[in-house]
Amino acid sequence: MRKSHGPAKNSGSTFGKSKQRPAKSQSSRPPQKQRQSRAASGSANGRRGSGDEARIIQLWSQWQSQAVKPPLDRWLRGQLRAPRQADSADNSRALSEAMFSALRFQQLACALEDMLNERNGVSASHAAEHDWQSWDEQWQPAAADTMHPSAFWYWIQLRSLQPWNFVRMVRQDEQRAHLFASIEHQVKAKPLSPLALLWHGVRPSFLPLLQQRAKRSQWSDSDLQRFLQMQNGFPPLWLRINDLRLNELPADARELKALQLRLQEEGVSAQLRDDHLCASGGRGVNSSELYRNGVIEIQDLASQQIAAALDARPGDKIWDACAGAGGKTLALAAKMNNKGAVVATDLHQHKLDELKRRASRAGARNVRTFLWDAAAPLRLPQEIARQQGFDKVLVDAPCSSAGTWRRNPDARWRFNSADSSELQQIQLNILTQAAPAVRPDGMLVYATCSWQVSENEDIVSAFLQANPAFSLQSQQMLGAPEDDCDCMFVAVMKKAGS
Structure with missing residues (x-):
């Protein structure tokens, strides 16, 4: 874990106005255009405000300007709770999701931009055969700053399927959509290639280490694929029941189902999985009465x-x-x-x-x-x-x-x-x-x-x-x-x- 006993270690681093085109029916779109349409549709459905894109770009710029970057979750709490900010609770969650998506896929965005412009010897048509491990050794997170913000967030939007409007704010959108679809196809064809690691937000240079782990733990190829896919999002927030306080509750309030319902009544999205409680979304667990009284603890x-x-x-x-x-x-x-x-x-x-x-x-x-x-x-x-x-x-x-x-x-x-x-x-x-x-x-x-x-x-x-x-x-x-x-x-x- 990000613990003590030694030096602090890692927890335990093109664009212009959108073009107007005649509307097409959803069924007439090629698969990648359907993906692009789904990513763009959220704003029309009211799930994101029209000002989210500017706020997202502002937050990302502030994060990138940090000379020494603290853990993102802690930094975001400070930024989104600042008195000068008017972000609602729902919007704060959306902004946090955007920032975490950007950090997961920032290297992929840089690679896609290199392929689009055929830089650094990267060819989109032979991306699966490219020496991504050598490319990774030269890459630095600051490379994302050399891209126009709309281009960077366009790639993040496509990869994370978030309903922003960056797909309407970037030039070369047809070329970009075709490139993205091509890379997705190549990843599906070779799901354990260095390119696949890039796709899942994992550095290609980690492939030998992951293969070593898979061999030692006797993971099958499908196990390793599942592990990579899991890197694309958050796990639920797992909760531990504290028996020392549980026994203070009435007998009929001690069952897991009763605890789940009590959390849900307070707005916590509590779930039961294999006789364990967890939460995902909704009101914060640490504001619930069960947490304040010590009946539940947050523990993976x-x-x-x-x-x-x-x-x-x-x-x-x-x-x-x-x-x-x-x-x-x-x-x-x-x-x-x-x-x-x-x-x-x-x-x-x-x-x-x-x-x-x-x-x-x-x-x-x-x-x-x-x-x-x-x-x-x-x-x-x-x-x-x-x-x-x-x-x-x-x-x-x-x-x-x-x-x-x-x-x-x-x-x-x-x-x-x-x-x-x-x-x-x-x-x-x-x-x-x-x-x-x-x-x-x-x-x-x-x-x-x-x-x-x-x-x-x-x-x-x-x-x-x-x-x-x-x-x-x-x-x-x-x-x-x-x-x-x-x-x-x-x-x-x-x-x-x-």
Whole structure:
């Protein structure tokens, strides 16, 4: 995850007036023109205001002008809540969707513009055979600034099927529509090519890493295709039920269906999927009474599965070494029913302060927090030392956060091999420094929110080779592409008995 214990890393970078043409019937349009028509029709149906395009361009320009870009979601909250802005809640969501779409597909837009103008040796007719990995190595996000805004957003509109009016604001629209249809056809013909990665908003240079992951996890070609397709949009917002507060509700209000209906009554678009609650759209979950009272917590499904891997039980002594703001800490505490102890550490006090506030709301009274920088093994609390260490230790290590790119598409453009190499050193160090705190016969769990083999299985292998007292019990990827959530890794290791 975007955690502490080391340097801050990646979360864990032509045009004029529209032409007037006689109207055509929908059935007479070629497939790409139908797609273009669908993208343009939203404004006529009232789903977007006529001023959205100017506001979108303004926001994108402001974002691109940031010398050091913060996480997009945090930046957008500041921009769209500024007193000088008059954006409605619905319009703010539409503007946010536009910005996230642009970040997902900005590289594709640049590639399409190169193909249209036959720049950089790119030919549209042989796009699938082009060396996109070399092209990617030369590409920079700033390249999007060299395009006219209407051209850039035209490509974003076509790819994301958003109902704006950019399709009516650009020259060469027939050529552009034909090019777009041709590339879409080539991607369908070769769905695991570097061009296909571009199409799905993933850098072509990541293809060898994804192939390595697919081989290690025994993903089929269809699994990898599904993984790529999932990068085009957000996963739902998964919710965890907090048993510590749930039992305070009347018995007939504790069922998942009852909780779902209660959220829906407050305007939250709550859904039930495989016995889990999630939300997508509607009023914010954090303004609901169930959230304010600590009955529900926002936690991705894969993150919940990592916490479940520790099999926390009442009376356990558990250490969450890289706790951050405490999502997994609170999940563990809830399973322990306030019996035993959860020690949560992090490099940053402000994160632990937030954890304390969340623990209070959740009713978790068995959580203690300490600063820890992984420079040396943790000095064990007295009661933990008496039993020769913790029963269970979780190292949710800082990582590239590649598994969360669906939620944070800006992070994929900041990822590079140099950062990855440095992170691997940090990950192995934290795991090594945390290991002495595990009691004999105890459990050590290593986790990341990355799909990279180098941050996951390779780290576990290196640790086990250097620490023969530990044996591997299991390791696996969680979430996407099997589940509609983030993609995370978890490994469970056991320490030999005394």
